[in-house]
Amino acid sequence: MTRPSTPLLDTVHAPADLRRLPEERLGELAAELRAETIDAVSVTGGHLGAGLGVVELTLALHYVFDTPYDRLVWDVGHQSYPHKILTGRRERIRTLRQGGGLSGFTNRAESEYDPFGAGHSSTSISAGLGMAVARDLDGGEGSAKRNVVCVIGDGAMSAGMAYEAMNNAGAMDSRLIVILNDNDMSIAPPVGAMSAYLARLISGPTYRTLRETAKQLAGNLPKFFGQKAARAEEYARGFWTGGTLFEELGFYYVGPIDGHNLDHLLPVLCNVRDMQTGPILVHVVTQKGKGYPPAEASADKYHGVQRFDVATGAQKKAVSNAPTYTRVFADALIEEARHDDKIVAINAAMPAGTGLDLFGEAFPTRTFDVGIAEQHAVTFAAGLATEGYKPFCAIYSTFLQRAYDQIVHDVVIQNLPVRFALDRAGLVGADGATHVGGFDLPMLACLPGMVVMAPANEAELVHMVATAAAYDEGPIAFRYPRGEGVGVERPARGSVLPIGKGRVVREGAAVALLSLGTRLAECLTAADQLAGFGLSTTVADARFVKPLDRELVLRLAREHEVLVTVEEGASGGFGSQVLGLLAEVGAFDRGLKVRTLTLPDRFLEHDSPAVQLAAAGLDARSIVAGVLGALGRAEADVQAALLSG
Incomplete structure (x- = not known):
């Protein structure tokens, strides 16, 4: 597939290159950056709509602020694909969410331009405030000039953590810039030339100088009149611009402004950058999927996408007979x-x-x-x-x-x-x-x-x-897991299960595999492979972590030489419950060999599910190898099991 022509973007390898361009060329660059984002996500799948909505905002932020010295914190991370392209990761952008490739979110280990990792929402203001306070504690003249900018979507503003952070930031009065990316018009009043003019005016030095002078004059008045004057100014500004809520939380509110109009964005961001007092909130209105008609028409379906055809927008979903x-x-x-x-x-x-x-x-x-x-x-x-x-x-x-x-x-x-x-x-x-x-x-x-x-x-x-x-x-x-089921027939309506009771799926004599959840299919495959080593294997489905089926567990422990539990979860879960019961009844005194297979004690990075499960030791080969190891079989047998299948 032919990639889009991006002659101007080809000259930008880092934000420093971007800042050398004249302002009048940024619109052209935005069009190329949007085309590159669309093309990259069409190859890998991923989050599309939110990133397309912040193309101009991303350009403006890196143009106005001295990143990475200035800290730019993206809330969540799925709106950061254009940011990744501009910050030295363009050559790898078509590895997004692939094994060994770029993360689908911001990642501190990936780039100095990602000062804070974000996979869950509503963390940016808290993290940014911590960075701002660290800057203030450091003191020095250089660090005092560092800007900390948080970009938070309005969806993330529905979480209480964002307001807890804003309340704290307002009380501390640290210099912090919050960009509210209002991308579905859930907050914003109409945006146009008058709104842009007012935003530029109230963020500019003339208005702020007059405001400070008026505050000083009001300070010489009796306290009652001074408080009334300050309240009148705040509400007059809130009446014309909105943002009274943010003002009450201690933020200086600017906006709303059109997040796709660079002529509006750049001067306001420059003014905000040069402010040296307190927390500021800039309200920017954007459109999810901006510039790509299929995504504009259906923001929900193009929030996260599979690989798709750029010309038609049709997503290339895997064909499966099993429902998710x-x-x-x-x-x-x-x-x-x-x-x-x-x-x-x-x-x-x-x-x-x-x-x-x-x-x-x-x-x-x-x-x-x-x-x-x-x-x-x-x-x-x-x-x-x-x-x-x-x-x-x-x-x-x-x-x-x-x-x-x-x-x-x-x-x-x-x-x-x-x-x-x-x-x-x-x-x-x-x-x-x-x-x-x-x-x-x-x-x-x-x-x-x-x-x-x-x-x-x-x-x-x-x-x-x-x-x-x-x-x-x-x-x-x-x-239950992500993705498709295994294809078994479903009943029209479920039956009520006896609480705390599992089931035996296959009877054997030497080895017992006790599975929790969807690893059962791998256990059955492992049982077939163990038969090749002369090991008759029982496979059971626990169904319940709690209450544990004590009768089933003790029977498996009593009748088999090896008991292996398998779960797609961290240690401390199902296997730990089984170990506790076996220790309670003294099962280990009889020479029972037990292995608990869980997720490893490390985080597994993005990759295909099959690769992840193998890396976690939860596929059939790993189960077989675990059984052979428990039985003390020759290392050659264990390695052969790991290499088979």
């Missing part, structure tokens, strides 16, 4: 809700990602998107549960970490029947370390009274949704 686990969950929950009008569903700004967009179409009054506010989502669900409703709180495993205190204090201590549906549990391929759902098992399994399940396939997930719907004795959670 997300879709299976959504369908199963809809079916349960048809039979129980107390079932409600909650998500935190991820309706499509969790499948609750489908539930919302079926039951709009029973579906709640609370924004990027996982803490609120959990306690909101707890409140619903106190009144007899059956809340299903559907959150990605990696994002549920943000609400751990609420899970413990607002749900578990009160033993409220909140149902947690944890999508993207385990490894997540191209999204890498920031999105891996590895910690939910140890995080939840240690909580008194919590029931934790994991399905082996689509049919089991349907049963677990039905089980959660029927369970009213306390909190219950079930986790």
Whole structure:
């Protein structure tokens, strides 16, 4: 495929090259940068719409500020692709989210232009304030001139952490610049020439000098009149420009301005750069997908994309006969809700990602998107549960970490029947370390009274949704991975499973493989391979982490020489529960050999799921090698097992 012609962009290898260009050529450069971003993401897939929306803003920020000396902190990271292209990573931009390639998010290890890594949202202002305070503590004349700029999207502004940071920044009065990228008009009033003029005026030195002079004069008046004068100026400015909320938090508000108009952006950013007092918020209005018609027309579908055809916008999705686990969950929950009008569903700004967009179409009054506010989502669900409703709180495993205190204090201590549906549990391929759902098992399994399940396939997930719907004795959670199922037939409606009971899938004599979740298929493959070494193998599906099926575990320990647990989660989860039980009953005294296969004690970077699972030691070959190693088989046999398949 022919790449777009980018003669001007070809001369820009770092922001220093960009700053040598005349302003009148930046519009031309923006068009080339947008074309390069579209073409690169069409090859790799990834986040598209948000990056296209900040092309001009990215250029303006690197043009006005002295990056990397000035710190530029991107909130989340999926809007940073144009930033990566401009900061020396263009030659690798078509390796985005591929094994050994560029991260899909900002990454400190990747570039000095990424001062803070970001995979989860709403962290930029807190991190930026820390950088600003560090600058102030350092003292020196040079560091005192360093600017710290945070770019936060308005979606990220729905999280309480952003307001906690702004409240702290306003109180500390450190010099900090926050760019509010308002990319769906959820905040902004109309933007035009008058708004741009006012933004330039109030960010300029003349207005600010007059303002400071007036403040000094007001300081000589009686306190009552001085306070009234300051309040009048603040509200007069808020009336014409908006931003009263940010002013109340202690920020000097500028905007809104058109984020695609460089003639508006550049002078305002220059004025803001030269301010030497307090925190400032610049409100910039952009359009997701700007400059690419398919993305402009459907911002949600082009937020994150598979590889696609640039000419048509058609995404090249893999063909599969199996539905995704997300879709299976959504369908199963809809079916349960048809039979129980107390079932409600909650998500935190991820309706499509969790499948609750489908539930919302079926039951709009029973579906709640609370924004990027996982803490609120959990306690909101707890409140619903106190009144007899059956809340299903559907959150990605990696994002549920943000609400751990609420899970413990607002749900578990009160033993409220909140149902947690944890999508993207385990490894997540191209999204890498920031999105891996590895910690939910140890995080939840240690909580008194919590029931934790994991399905082996689509049919089991349907049963677990039905089980959660029927369970009213306390909190219950079930986790499932990203991607397609294994292709088994699903029941029209699930059956309620006996709590804390697993199942034996294949009987053997020498080795027992006890799987939790979707590693069951790999365990069955491993059992076939172990047969080639003369080892008859039992394969069991635990279904439950907690309560643990004690009877099943003790039977496997009693009847087999080796017991191996397999889970796609961090240590401290299922395997640890099994080890605790075996230690309790003295099973090791009888010479039982036990291995617990979990995610390794390191973060696995983005790659294909198959490569990640092999690196984690959770594929069939690794399971076989683990069994042979436990039995003390010759190293040659172990290596042969690792090289087979």
